[in-house]
Amino acid sequence: MSRKDNGQSSNGKRARADEASVERPSVGSVTLSDVARLAGVGTTTVSRALNHPDQVAQKTLKKVNQAIELTGYVPNQIAGALASRRSHLIAAIIPSISNTVYAETIKHFSKILRDSGYQVLLGETDYLEDQEETLVRTVLSRKPDGIFFIGINHTAICRRQLLVANIPVVETWDLTKTPLDMVVGFSHEEVGKAIAEYLLEKKISRVGSIWALDHRAQLRRKGFLETLAFHGINSKYVCDVSVPTNFGQGREGLTRLINEGFNGGAVVCSSDTIAHGVLAEAQTRGLRVPEEMAVTGFGDQTFAPFTNPSLTTVKFDRELIGRRAAEVLLARINDEKIEEYIIDVGFEIIERKST
Known part of the structure:
Protein backbone atom coordinates (compact mmCIF):
# COMPACT_ATOMS: atom_id res chain seq x y z
CA MET A 1 0.00 0.00 0.00
CA SER A 2 1.35 3.43 -0.94
CA ARG A 3 1.88 5.88 1.85
CA LYS A 4 1.84 9.65 1.62
CA ASP A 5 4.78 11.61 2.97
CA ASN A 6 3.73 13.61 6.04
CA GLY A 7 7.06 15.38 6.35
CA GLN A 8 8.59 13.27 9.15
CA SER A 9 12.32 12.60 9.12
CA SER A 10 13.75 9.06 9.06
CA ASN A 11 14.10 8.89 12.89
CA GLY A 12 10.37 9.45 13.30
CA LYS A 13 10.71 12.98 14.63
CA ARG A 14 9.31 15.85 12.66
CA ALA A 15 12.08 18.17 11.51
CA ARG A 16 10.37 21.24 12.85
CA ALA A 17 11.83 24.71 12.83
CA ASP A 18 10.59 27.83 14.48
CA GLU A 19 9.09 29.56 11.42
CA ALA A 20 9.25 32.88 13.18
CA SER A 21 13.02 32.53 13.57
CA VAL A 22 13.70 31.50 9.96
CA GLU A 23 14.46 34.45 7.73
CA ARG A 24 14.47 34.55 3.96
CA PRO A 25 18.09 34.21 2.76
CA SER A 26 19.49 37.60 1.83
CA VAL A 27 22.51 36.50 -0.18
CA GLY A 28 23.27 33.66 -2.58
CA SER A 29 20.84 31.30 -4.27
CA VAL A 30 17.97 29.79 -2.33
CA THR A 31 18.51 26.05 -1.91
CA LEU A 32 16.32 23.04 -1.32
CA SER A 33 17.59 23.01 2.28
CA ASP A 34 16.36 26.58 2.79
CA VAL A 35 12.87 25.57 1.68
CA ALA A 36 12.94 22.46 3.88
CA ARG A 37 14.05 24.45 6.93
CA LEU A 38 11.33 27.06 6.43
CA ALA A 39 8.63 24.42 5.87
CA GLY A 40 9.82 22.36 8.84
CA VAL A 41 10.32 19.19 6.80
CA GLY A 42 13.21 17.21 5.38
CA THR A 43 14.79 17.88 1.98
CA THR A 44 13.49 14.52 0.72
CA THR A 45 9.95 15.69 1.41
CA VAL A 46 10.53 18.93 -0.50
CA SER A 47 11.95 16.98 -3.44
CA ARG A 48 8.97 14.64 -3.42
CA ALA A 49 6.57 17.59 -3.21
CA LEU A 50 8.16 19.06 -6.34
CA ASN A 51 8.37 15.88 -8.38
CA HIS A 52 5.50 13.74 -7.05
CA PRO A 53 3.03 16.01 -5.21
CA ASP A 54 0.40 13.26 -5.24
CA GLN A 55 2.61 11.29 -2.83
CA VAL A 56 2.70 14.07 -0.20
CA ALA A 57 0.03 14.78 2.42
CA GLN A 58 -2.00 17.89 1.55
CA LYS A 59 -1.10 19.70 4.78
CA THR A 60 2.61 19.10 4.20
CA LEU A 61 2.35 20.00 0.51
CA LYS A 62 0.72 23.29 1.45
CA LYS A 63 3.58 24.16 3.82
CA VAL A 64 6.20 23.31 1.19
CA ASN A 65 4.46 25.39 -1.46
CA GLN A 66 4.18 28.32 0.93
CA ALA A 67 7.91 28.07 1.67
CA ILE A 68 8.72 27.95 -2.06
CA GLU A 69 6.56 31.02 -2.69
CA LEU A 70 8.13 32.92 0.19
CA THR A 71 11.73 32.14 -0.77
CA GLY A 72 11.29 32.36 -4.55
CA TYR A 73 13.00 29.01 -4.88
CA VAL A 74 13.50 27.68 -8.44
CA PRO A 75 14.30 23.94 -8.74
CA ASN A 76 17.58 22.96 -10.40
CA GLN A 77 16.25 21.53 -13.65
CA ILE A 78 19.74 20.62 -14.88
CA ALA A 79 20.24 18.26 -11.94
CA GLY A 80 16.83 16.76 -12.58
CA ALA A 81 17.63 16.36 -16.24
CA LEU A 82 20.83 14.48 -15.42
CA ALA A 83 18.87 12.07 -13.25
CA SER A 84 15.98 11.52 -15.68
CA ARG A 85 17.90 12.07 -18.95
CA ARG A 86 15.15 14.51 -19.91
CA SER A 87 15.42 18.31 -19.79
CA HIS A 88 11.85 18.95 -21.04
CA LEU A 89 13.42 21.73 -23.10
CA LYS A 107 2.66 29.37 -32.03
CA HIS A 108 1.12 25.99 -32.89
CA PHE A 109 4.41 24.12 -32.49
CA SER A 110 4.89 25.59 -29.00
CA LYS A 111 1.31 24.94 -27.87
CA ILE A 112 1.48 21.20 -28.53
CA LEU A 113 4.81 20.96 -26.74
CA ARG A 114 3.60 22.98 -23.73
CA ASP A 115 0.56 20.74 -23.47
CA SER A 116 2.99 17.80 -23.35
CA GLY A 117 5.07 19.29 -20.54
CA TYR A 118 7.84 20.88 -22.58
CA GLN A 119 9.10 24.46 -22.78
CA VAL A 120 10.38 26.02 -26.00
CA LEU A 121 13.58 28.06 -26.07
CA LEU A 122 13.58 30.42 -29.07
CA GLY A 123 16.79 31.36 -30.90
CA GLU A 124 17.31 33.73 -33.86
CA THR A 125 19.94 33.25 -36.59
CA ASP A 126 19.32 36.50 -38.52
CA TYR A 127 19.49 34.34 -41.70
CA LEU A 128 23.20 33.65 -41.04
CA GLU A 129 24.49 30.07 -41.08
CA ASP A 130 27.51 30.99 -38.94
CA GLN A 131 25.19 32.48 -36.34
CA GLU A 132 23.11 29.31 -36.43
CA GLU A 133 26.26 27.24 -35.84
CA THR A 134 27.13 29.26 -32.74
CA LEU A 135 23.55 29.10 -31.49
CA HIS A 154 23.39 24.26 -42.10
CA THR A 155 27.17 24.48 -42.02
CA ALA A 156 29.14 21.23 -42.07
CA ILE A 157 30.23 21.83 -38.46
CA CYS A 158 26.63 22.43 -37.38
CA ARG A 159 25.44 19.24 -39.06
CA ARG A 160 28.23 17.26 -37.38
CA GLN A 161 27.35 18.71 -33.96
CA LEU A 162 23.70 17.72 -34.40
CA LEU A 163 24.50 14.22 -35.59
CA VAL A 184 8.02 19.05 -42.59
CA GLY A 185 7.49 21.57 -45.38
CA PHE A 186 7.11 22.04 -49.12
CA SER A 187 9.25 22.53 -52.22
CA HIS A 188 10.16 26.16 -52.87
CA GLU A 189 11.52 25.29 -56.30
CA GLU A 190 8.12 23.81 -57.18
CA VAL A 191 6.49 27.04 -55.97
CA GLY A 192 8.62 29.00 -58.44
CA LYS A 193 7.69 26.65 -61.26
CA ALA A 194 3.99 26.91 -60.41
CA ILE A 195 4.04 30.73 -60.45
CA ALA A 196 5.74 30.75 -63.87
CA GLU A 197 3.23 28.27 -65.29
CA TYR A 198 0.36 30.29 -63.82
CA LEU A 199 1.53 33.47 -65.60
CA LEU A 200 2.16 31.61 -68.85
CA GLU A 201 -1.40 30.27 -68.76
CA LYS A 202 -2.52 33.90 -68.60
CA LYS A 203 -0.40 34.67 -71.68
CA ILE A 204 1.92 36.92 -69.68
CA SER A 205 5.45 36.65 -71.03
CA ARG A 206 7.01 39.97 -70.02
CA VAL A 207 8.02 39.52 -66.40
CA GLY A 208 10.03 41.32 -63.75
CA SER A 209 10.77 39.83 -60.33
CA ILE A 210 12.00 40.87 -56.88
CA TRP A 211 13.66 38.22 -54.68
CA ALA A 212 14.91 38.20 -51.11
CA LEU A 213 18.47 36.99 -50.60
CA ASP A 214 17.65 33.97 -48.49
CA HIS A 215 17.95 30.33 -49.46
CA ARG A 216 14.23 29.56 -49.79
CA ALA A 217 13.45 32.66 -51.86
CA GLN A 218 16.39 31.90 -54.13
CA LEU A 219 15.06 28.38 -54.67
CA ARG A 220 11.74 29.88 -55.78
CA ARG A 221 13.65 32.24 -58.08
CA LYS A 222 15.52 29.28 -59.59
CA GLY A 223 12.34 27.32 -60.28
CA PHE A 224 10.62 30.41 -61.70
CA LEU A 225 13.39 31.52 -64.07
CA GLU A 226 14.19 27.99 -65.25
CA THR A 227 10.54 27.37 -66.13
CA LEU A 228 10.37 30.62 -68.11
CA ALA A 229 13.61 29.72 -69.89
CA PHE A 230 12.20 26.28 -70.76
CA HIS A 231 9.41 28.11 -72.57
CA GLY A 232 11.84 30.39 -74.39
CA ILE A 233 11.43 33.44 -72.15
CA ASN A 234 14.52 35.24 -70.89
CA SER A 235 13.47 37.38 -67.94
CA LYS A 236 16.29 39.90 -67.53
CA TYR A 237 14.40 42.18 -65.14
CA VAL A 238 15.43 40.71 -61.79
CA GLN A 249 11.79 47.23 -50.75
CA GLY A 250 8.73 46.64 -52.93
CA ARG A 251 8.51 50.31 -53.87
CA GLU A 252 12.24 50.59 -54.45
CA GLY A 253 12.34 47.28 -56.32
CA LEU A 254 9.67 48.32 -58.82
CA THR A 255 11.47 51.63 -59.33
CA ARG A 256 14.69 49.75 -60.15
CA LEU A 257 12.92 47.44 -62.59
CA ILE A 258 11.31 50.37 -64.39
CA ASN A 259 14.64 52.23 -64.54
CA GLU A 260 16.16 49.13 -66.15
CA GLY A 261 13.49 49.15 -68.87
CA PHE A 262 10.64 47.06 -67.48
CA ASN A 263 7.39 48.59 -68.72
CA GLY A 264 4.57 46.23 -67.95
CA GLY A 265 3.55 42.58 -67.81
CA ALA A 266 3.89 41.05 -64.34
CA VAL A 267 6.03 41.54 -61.24
CA VAL A 268 6.63 38.41 -59.18
CA CYS A 269 7.64 39.03 -55.55
CA SER A 270 9.23 36.67 -53.06
CA SER A 271 6.96 37.88 -50.23
CA ASP A 272 3.57 39.50 -49.76
CA THR A 273 5.28 42.38 -47.99
CA ILE A 274 7.35 43.19 -51.08
CA ALA A 275 4.28 42.78 -53.31
CA HIS A 276 2.35 45.23 -51.12
CA GLY A 277 5.09 47.81 -51.71
CA VAL A 278 4.98 47.14 -55.46
CA LEU A 279 1.22 47.76 -55.49
CA ALA A 280 1.72 51.06 -53.67
CA GLU A 281 4.47 52.22 -56.06
CA ALA A 282 2.39 51.21 -59.08
CA GLN A 283 -0.52 53.28 -57.76
CA THR A 284 1.77 56.27 -57.19
CA ARG A 285 2.99 56.01 -60.80
CA GLY A 286 -0.53 55.65 -62.18
CA LEU A 287 0.04 52.08 -63.37
CA ARG A 288 -3.18 50.09 -63.47
CA VAL A 289 -3.08 46.68 -61.78
CA PRO A 290 -3.68 44.17 -63.31
CA ALA A 304 -3.22 40.02 -48.75
CA PRO A 305 -7.02 39.90 -49.35
CA PHE A 306 -7.32 43.58 -48.37
CA THR A 307 -4.70 45.30 -50.53
CA ASN A 308 -5.88 47.43 -53.44
CA PRO A 309 -6.34 45.42 -55.56
CA SER A 310 -6.37 42.22 -53.51
CA LEU A 311 -3.15 40.26 -53.88
CA THR A 312 -2.66 37.01 -55.77
CA THR A 313 -0.24 34.93 -53.73
CA VAL A 314 0.96 31.46 -52.74
CA LYS A 315 -0.62 29.89 -49.67
CA PHE A 316 0.79 27.11 -47.52
CA ASP A 317 -0.44 25.89 -44.16
CA ARG A 318 1.86 27.45 -41.53
CA GLU A 319 -0.27 26.06 -38.70
CA LEU A 320 -0.09 22.53 -40.09
CA ILE A 321 3.70 22.74 -40.36
CA GLY A 322 3.91 23.72 -36.69
CA ARG A 323 1.53 20.99 -35.54
CA ARG A 324 3.07 18.18 -37.59
CA ALA A 325 6.59 19.22 -36.57
CA ALA A 326 5.61 19.06 -32.89
CA GLU A 327 3.89 15.70 -33.32
CA VAL A 328 6.80 13.96 -35.03
CA LEU A 329 9.34 15.50 -32.64
CA LEU A 330 7.39 14.24 -29.62
CA ALA A 331 7.04 10.82 -31.24
CA ARG A 332 10.81 10.60 -31.72
CA ILE A 333 11.47 11.77 -28.15
CA ASN A 334 9.13 9.06 -26.85
CA ASP A 335 10.64 6.37 -29.10
CA GLU A 336 7.37 5.92 -30.97
CA LYS A 337 7.17 4.62 -34.53
CA ILE A 338 7.22 7.34 -37.21
CA GLU A 339 5.42 6.56 -40.46
CA GLU A 340 6.87 9.50 -42.43
CA TYR A 341 10.19 11.24 -41.95
CA ILE A 342 9.62 13.54 -44.94
CA ILE A 343 6.25 15.32 -44.78
CA ASP A 344 5.14 17.48 -47.73
CA VAL A 345 2.29 19.82 -46.73
CA GLY A 346 1.97 21.25 -50.25
CA PHE A 347 0.92 24.75 -51.39
CA GLU A 348 -1.62 26.46 -53.63
CA ILE A 349 -1.85 29.66 -55.67
CA ILE A 350 -4.62 31.94 -54.42
CA GLU A 351 -5.83 34.04 -57.33
CA ARG A 352 -7.12 37.51 -56.52
CA LYS A 353 -7.59 40.78 -58.37
CA SER A 354 -3.91 41.73 -58.74
CA THR A 355 -3.60 39.27 -61.64
Whole structure:
Protein backbone atom coordinates (compact mmCIF):
# COMPACT_ATOMS: atom_id res chain seq x y z
CA MET A 1 0.00 0.00 0.00
CA SER A 2 1.35 3.43 -0.94
CA ARG A 3 1.88 5.88 1.85
CA LYS A 4 1.84 9.65 1.62
CA ASP A 5 4.78 11.61 2.97
CA ASN A 6 3.73 13.61 6.04
CA GLY A 7 7.06 15.38 6.35
CA GLN A 8 8.59 13.27 9.15
CA SER A 9 12.32 12.60 9.12
CA SER A 10 13.75 9.06 9.06
CA ASN A 11 14.10 8.89 12.89
CA GLY A 12 10.37 9.45 13.30
CA LYS A 13 10.71 12.98 14.63
CA ARG A 14 9.31 15.85 12.66
CA ALA A 15 12.08 18.17 11.51
CA ARG A 16 10.37 21.24 12.85
CA ALA A 17 11.83 24.71 12.83
CA ASP A 18 10.59 27.83 14.48
CA GLU A 19 9.09 29.56 11.42
CA ALA A 20 9.25 32.88 13.18
CA SER A 21 13.02 32.53 13.57
CA VAL A 22 13.70 31.50 9.96
CA GLU A 23 14.46 34.45 7.73
CA ARG A 24 14.47 34.55 3.96
CA PRO A 25 18.09 34.21 2.76
CA SER A 26 19.49 37.60 1.83
CA VAL A 27 22.51 36.50 -0.18
CA GLY A 28 23.27 33.66 -2.58
CA SER A 29 20.84 31.30 -4.27
CA VAL A 30 17.97 29.79 -2.33
CA THR A 31 18.51 26.05 -1.91
CA LEU A 32 16.32 23.04 -1.32
CA SER A 33 17.59 23.01 2.28
CA ASP A 34 16.36 26.58 2.79
CA VAL A 35 12.87 25.57 1.68
CA ALA A 36 12.94 22.46 3.88
CA ARG A 37 14.05 24.45 6.93
CA LEU A 38 11.33 27.06 6.43
CA ALA A 39 8.63 24.42 5.87
CA GLY A 40 9.82 22.36 8.84
CA VAL A 41 10.32 19.19 6.80
CA GLY A 42 13.21 17.21 5.38
CA THR A 43 14.79 17.88 1.98
CA THR A 44 13.49 14.52 0.72
CA THR A 45 9.95 15.69 1.41
CA VAL A 46 10.53 18.93 -0.50
CA SER A 47 11.95 16.98 -3.44
CA ARG A 48 8.97 14.64 -3.42
CA ALA A 49 6.57 17.59 -3.21
CA LEU A 50 8.16 19.06 -6.34
CA ASN A 51 8.37 15.88 -8.38
CA HIS A 52 5.50 13.74 -7.05
CA PRO A 53 3.03 16.01 -5.21
CA ASP A 54 0.40 13.26 -5.24
CA GLN A 55 2.61 11.29 -2.83
CA VAL A 56 2.70 14.07 -0.20
CA ALA A 57 0.03 14.78 2.42
CA GLN A 58 -2.00 17.89 1.55
CA LYS A 59 -1.10 19.70 4.78
CA THR A 60 2.61 19.10 4.20
CA LEU A 61 2.35 20.00 0.51
CA LYS A 62 0.72 23.29 1.45
CA LYS A 63 3.58 24.16 3.82
CA VAL A 64 6.20 23.31 1.19
CA ASN A 65 4.46 25.39 -1.46
CA GLN A 66 4.18 28.32 0.93
CA ALA A 67 7.91 28.07 1.67
CA ILE A 68 8.72 27.95 -2.06
CA GLU A 69 6.56 31.02 -2.69
CA LEU A 70 8.13 32.92 0.19
CA THR A 71 11.73 32.14 -0.77
CA GLY A 72 11.29 32.36 -4.55
CA TYR A 73 13.00 29.01 -4.88
CA VAL A 74 13.50 27.68 -8.44
CA PRO A 75 14.30 23.94 -8.74
CA ASN A 76 17.58 22.96 -10.40
CA GLN A 77 16.25 21.53 -13.65
CA ILE A 78 19.74 20.62 -14.88
CA ALA A 79 20.24 18.26 -11.94
CA GLY A 80 16.83 16.76 -12.58
CA ALA A 81 17.63 16.36 -16.24
CA LEU A 82 20.83 14.48 -15.42
CA ALA A 83 18.87 12.07 -13.25
CA SER A 84 15.98 11.52 -15.68
CA ARG A 85 17.90 12.07 -18.95
CA ARG A 86 15.15 14.51 -19.91
CA SER A 87 15.42 18.31 -19.79
CA HIS A 88 11.85 18.95 -21.04
CA LEU A 89 13.42 21.73 -23.10
CA ILE A 90 12.99 22.07 -26.87
CA ALA A 91 15.06 24.56 -28.87
CA ALA A 92 13.38 26.35 -31.79
CA ILE A 93 15.86 28.05 -34.10
CA ILE A 94 14.36 30.49 -36.61
CA PRO A 95 15.78 33.05 -39.08
CA SER A 96 14.06 36.13 -37.64
CA ILE A 97 11.78 37.00 -34.73
CA SER A 98 10.69 40.19 -36.52
CA ASN A 99 9.32 38.34 -39.56
CA THR A 100 5.69 37.63 -38.72
CA VAL A 101 5.36 34.85 -41.32
CA TYR A 102 7.05 32.47 -38.87
CA ALA A 103 4.84 33.36 -35.91
CA GLU A 104 1.91 31.07 -36.70
CA THR A 105 4.14 28.03 -37.14
CA ILE A 106 5.94 28.69 -33.85
CA LYS A 107 2.66 29.37 -32.03
CA HIS A 108 1.12 25.99 -32.89
CA PHE A 109 4.41 24.12 -32.49
CA SER A 110 4.89 25.59 -29.00
CA LYS A 111 1.31 24.94 -27.87
CA ILE A 112 1.48 21.20 -28.53
CA LEU A 113 4.81 20.96 -26.74
CA ARG A 114 3.60 22.98 -23.73
CA ASP A 115 0.56 20.74 -23.47
CA SER A 116 2.99 17.80 -23.35
CA GLY A 117 5.07 19.29 -20.54
CA TYR A 118 7.84 20.88 -22.58
CA GLN A 119 9.10 24.46 -22.78
CA VAL A 120 10.38 26.02 -26.00
CA LEU A 121 13.58 28.06 -26.07
CA LEU A 122 13.58 30.42 -29.07
CA GLY A 123 16.79 31.36 -30.90
CA GLU A 124 17.31 33.73 -33.86
CA THR A 125 19.94 33.25 -36.59
CA ASP A 126 19.32 36.50 -38.52
CA TYR A 127 19.49 34.34 -41.70
CA LEU A 128 23.20 33.65 -41.04
CA GLU A 129 24.49 30.07 -41.08
CA ASP A 130 27.51 30.99 -38.94
CA GLN A 131 25.19 32.48 -36.34
CA GLU A 132 23.11 29.31 -36.43
CA GLU A 133 26.26 27.24 -35.84
CA THR A 134 27.13 29.26 -32.74
CA LEU A 135 23.55 29.10 -31.49
CA VAL A 136 23.35 25.34 -31.95
CA ARG A 137 26.57 24.86 -29.99
CA THR A 138 25.17 26.91 -27.12
CA VAL A 139 21.79 25.17 -27.23
CA LEU A 140 23.32 21.69 -27.22
CA SER A 141 25.23 22.56 -24.03
CA ARG A 142 21.79 22.92 -22.35
CA LYS A 143 20.94 19.32 -23.30
CA PRO A 144 17.59 19.91 -25.05
CA ASP A 145 15.35 16.94 -25.74
CA GLY A 146 14.92 18.05 -29.35
CA ILE A 147 15.57 20.86 -31.83
CA PHE A 148 13.24 22.55 -34.33
CA PHE A 149 14.63 24.46 -37.32
CA ILE A 150 13.07 26.68 -39.93
CA GLY A 151 15.20 25.77 -42.92
CA ILE A 152 17.39 22.87 -44.04
CA ASN A 153 20.70 24.62 -44.76
CA HIS A 154 23.39 24.26 -42.10
CA THR A 155 27.17 24.48 -42.02
CA ALA A 156 29.14 21.23 -42.07
CA ILE A 157 30.23 21.83 -38.46
CA CYS A 158 26.63 22.43 -37.38
CA ARG A 159 25.44 19.24 -39.06
CA ARG A 160 28.23 17.26 -37.38
CA GLN A 161 27.35 18.71 -33.96
CA LEU A 162 23.70 17.72 -34.40
CA LEU A 163 24.50 14.22 -35.59
CA VAL A 164 26.90 13.62 -32.70
CA ALA A 165 24.33 14.95 -30.20
CA ASN A 166 21.99 12.15 -31.30
CA ILE A 167 18.76 13.96 -30.36
CA PRO A 168 15.55 14.32 -32.38
CA VAL A 169 15.66 17.13 -34.95
CA VAL A 170 12.88 18.42 -37.18
CA GLU A 171 13.55 20.83 -40.04
CA THR A 172 10.65 22.80 -41.50
CA TRP A 173 9.48 25.18 -44.23
CA ASP A 174 11.42 23.30 -46.90
CA LEU A 175 11.92 19.78 -48.25
CA THR A 176 14.97 17.61 -48.77
CA LYS A 177 15.50 13.94 -49.49
CA THR A 178 18.27 13.90 -46.88
CA PRO A 179 16.99 15.55 -43.69
CA LEU A 180 19.07 15.51 -40.52
CA ASP A 181 16.24 13.51 -38.97
CA MET A 182 12.74 14.63 -40.02
CA VAL A 183 11.46 17.42 -42.27
CA VAL A 184 8.02 19.05 -42.59
CA GLY A 185 7.49 21.57 -45.38
CA PHE A 186 7.11 22.04 -49.12
CA SER A 187 9.25 22.53 -52.22
CA HIS A 188 10.16 26.16 -52.87
CA GLU A 189 11.52 25.29 -56.30
CA GLU A 190 8.12 23.81 -57.18
CA VAL A 191 6.49 27.04 -55.97
CA GLY A 192 8.62 29.00 -58.44
CA LYS A 193 7.69 26.65 -61.26
CA ALA A 194 3.99 26.91 -60.41
CA ILE A 195 4.04 30.73 -60.45
CA ALA A 196 5.74 30.75 -63.87
CA GLU A 197 3.23 28.27 -65.29
CA TYR A 198 0.36 30.29 -63.82
CA LEU A 199 1.53 33.47 -65.60
CA LEU A 200 2.16 31.61 -68.85
CA GLU A 201 -1.40 30.27 -68.76
CA LYS A 202 -2.52 33.90 -68.60
CA LYS A 203 -0.40 34.67 -71.68
CA ILE A 204 1.92 36.92 -69.68
CA SER A 205 5.45 36.65 -71.03
CA ARG A 206 7.01 39.97 -70.02
CA VAL A 207 8.02 39.52 -66.40
CA GLY A 208 10.03 41.32 -63.75
CA SER A 209 10.77 39.83 -60.33
CA ILE A 210 12.00 40.87 -56.88
CA TRP A 211 13.66 38.22 -54.68
CA ALA A 212 14.91 38.20 -51.11
CA LEU A 213 18.47 36.99 -50.60
CA ASP A 214 17.65 33.97 -48.49
CA HIS A 215 17.95 30.33 -49.46
CA ARG A 216 14.23 29.56 -49.79
CA ALA A 217 13.45 32.66 -51.86
CA GLN A 218 16.39 31.90 -54.13
CA LEU A 219 15.06 28.38 -54.67
CA ARG A 220 11.74 29.88 -55.78
CA ARG A 221 13.65 32.24 -58.08
CA LYS A 222 15.52 29.28 -59.59
CA GLY A 223 12.34 27.32 -60.28
CA PHE A 224 10.62 30.41 -61.70
CA LEU A 225 13.39 31.52 -64.07
CA GLU A 226 14.19 27.99 -65.25
CA THR A 227 10.54 27.37 -66.13
CA LEU A 228 10.37 30.62 -68.11
CA ALA A 229 13.61 29.72 -69.89
CA PHE A 230 12.20 26.28 -70.76
CA HIS A 231 9.41 28.11 -72.57
CA GLY A 232 11.84 30.39 -74.39
CA ILE A 233 11.43 33.44 -72.15
CA ASN A 234 14.52 35.24 -70.89
CA SER A 235 13.47 37.38 -67.94
CA LYS A 236 16.29 39.90 -67.53
CA TYR A 237 14.40 42.18 -65.14
CA VAL A 238 15.43 40.71 -61.79
CA CYS A 239 16.01 42.54 -58.53
CA ASP A 240 17.47 41.09 -55.31
CA VAL A 241 16.81 42.59 -51.86
CA SER A 242 18.12 41.94 -48.36
CA VAL A 243 16.34 40.04 -45.60
CA PRO A 244 14.10 40.42 -43.73
CA THR A 245 11.95 42.00 -46.42
CA ASN A 246 9.86 45.12 -45.94
CA PHE A 247 7.27 47.31 -47.65
CA GLY A 248 9.84 49.86 -48.84
CA GLN A 249 11.79 47.23 -50.75
CA GLY A 250 8.73 46.64 -52.93
CA ARG A 251 8.51 50.31 -53.87
CA GLU A 252 12.24 50.59 -54.45
CA GLY A 253 12.34 47.28 -56.32
CA LEU A 254 9.67 48.32 -58.82
CA THR A 255 11.47 51.63 -59.33
CA ARG A 256 14.69 49.75 -60.15
CA LEU A 257 12.92 47.44 -62.59
CA ILE A 258 11.31 50.37 -64.39
CA ASN A 259 14.64 52.23 -64.54
CA GLU A 260 16.16 49.13 -66.15
CA GLY A 261 13.49 49.15 -68.87
CA PHE A 262 10.64 47.06 -67.48
CA ASN A 263 7.39 48.59 -68.72
CA GLY A 264 4.57 46.23 -67.95
CA GLY A 265 3.55 42.58 -67.81
CA ALA A 266 3.89 41.05 -64.34
CA VAL A 267 6.03 41.54 -61.24
CA VAL A 268 6.63 38.41 -59.18
CA CYS A 269 7.64 39.03 -55.55
CA SER A 270 9.23 36.67 -53.06
CA SER A 271 6.96 37.88 -50.23
CA ASP A 272 3.57 39.50 -49.76
CA THR A 273 5.28 42.38 -47.99
CA ILE A 274 7.35 43.19 -51.08
CA ALA A 275 4.28 42.78 -53.31
CA HIS A 276 2.35 45.23 -51.12
CA GLY A 277 5.09 47.81 -51.71
CA VAL A 278 4.98 47.14 -55.46
CA LEU A 279 1.22 47.76 -55.49
CA ALA A 280 1.72 51.06 -53.67
CA GLU A 281 4.47 52.22 -56.06
CA ALA A 282 2.39 51.21 -59.08
CA GLN A 283 -0.52 53.28 -57.76
CA THR A 284 1.77 56.27 -57.19
CA ARG A 285 2.99 56.01 -60.80
CA GLY A 286 -0.53 55.65 -62.18
CA LEU A 287 0.04 52.08 -63.37
CA ARG A 288 -3.18 50.09 -63.47
CA VAL A 289 -3.08 46.68 -61.78
CA PRO A 290 -3.68 44.17 -63.31
CA GLU A 291 -4.49 45.83 -66.66
CA GLU A 292 -0.96 47.17 -67.23
CA MET A 293 0.95 45.17 -64.65
CA ALA A 294 0.01 42.04 -62.72
CA VAL A 295 1.53 41.42 -59.25
CA THR A 296 2.02 38.21 -57.27
CA GLY A 297 3.29 37.62 -53.74
CA PHE A 298 4.12 34.69 -51.49
CA GLY A 299 2.83 33.68 -48.05
CA ASP A 300 -0.86 34.73 -48.09
CA GLN A 301 -0.42 37.01 -45.10
CA THR A 302 -3.50 38.38 -43.37
CA PHE A 303 -3.41 41.67 -45.29
CA ALA A 304 -3.22 40.02 -48.75
CA PRO A 305 -7.02 39.90 -49.35
CA PHE A 306 -7.32 43.58 -48.37
CA THR A 307 -4.70 45.30 -50.53
CA ASN A 308 -5.88 47.43 -53.44
CA PRO A 309 -6.34 45.42 -55.56
CA SER A 310 -6.37 42.22 -53.51
CA LEU A 311 -3.15 40.26 -53.88
CA THR A 312 -2.66 37.01 -55.77
CA THR A 313 -0.24 34.93 -53.73
CA VAL A 314 0.96 31.46 -52.74
CA LYS A 315 -0.62 29.89 -49.67
CA PHE A 316 0.79 27.11 -47.52
CA ASP A 317 -0.44 25.89 -44.16
CA ARG A 318 1.86 27.45 -41.53
CA GLU A 319 -0.27 26.06 -38.70
CA LEU A 320 -0.09 22.53 -40.09
CA ILE A 321 3.70 22.74 -40.36
CA GLY A 322 3.91 23.72 -36.69
CA ARG A 323 1.53 20.99 -35.54
CA ARG A 324 3.07 18.18 -37.59
CA ALA A 325 6.59 19.22 -36.57
CA ALA A 326 5.61 19.06 -32.89
CA GLU A 327 3.89 15.70 -33.32
CA VAL A 328 6.80 13.96 -35.03
CA LEU A 329 9.34 15.50 -32.64
CA LEU A 330 7.39 14.24 -29.62
CA ALA A 331 7.04 10.82 -31.24
CA ARG A 332 10.81 10.60 -31.72
CA ILE A 333 11.47 11.77 -28.15
CA ASN A 334 9.13 9.06 -26.85
CA ASP A 335 10.64 6.37 -29.10
CA GLU A 336 7.37 5.92 -30.97
CA LYS A 337 7.17 4.62 -34.53
CA ILE A 338 7.22 7.34 -37.21
CA GLU A 339 5.42 6.56 -40.46
CA GLU A 340 6.87 9.50 -42.43
CA TYR A 341 10.19 11.24 -41.95
CA ILE A 342 9.62 13.54 -44.94
CA ILE A 343 6.25 15.32 -44.78
CA ASP A 344 5.14 17.48 -47.73
CA VAL A 345 2.29 19.82 -46.73
CA GLY A 346 1.97 21.25 -50.25
CA PHE A 347 0.92 24.75 -51.39
CA GLU A 348 -1.62 26.46 -53.63
CA ILE A 349 -1.85 29.66 -55.67
CA ILE A 350 -4.62 31.94 -54.42
CA GLU A 351 -5.83 34.04 -57.33
CA ARG A 352 -7.12 37.51 -56.52
CA LYS A 353 -7.59 40.78 -58.37
CA SER A 354 -3.91 41.73 -58.74
CA THR A 355 -3.60 39.27 -61.64
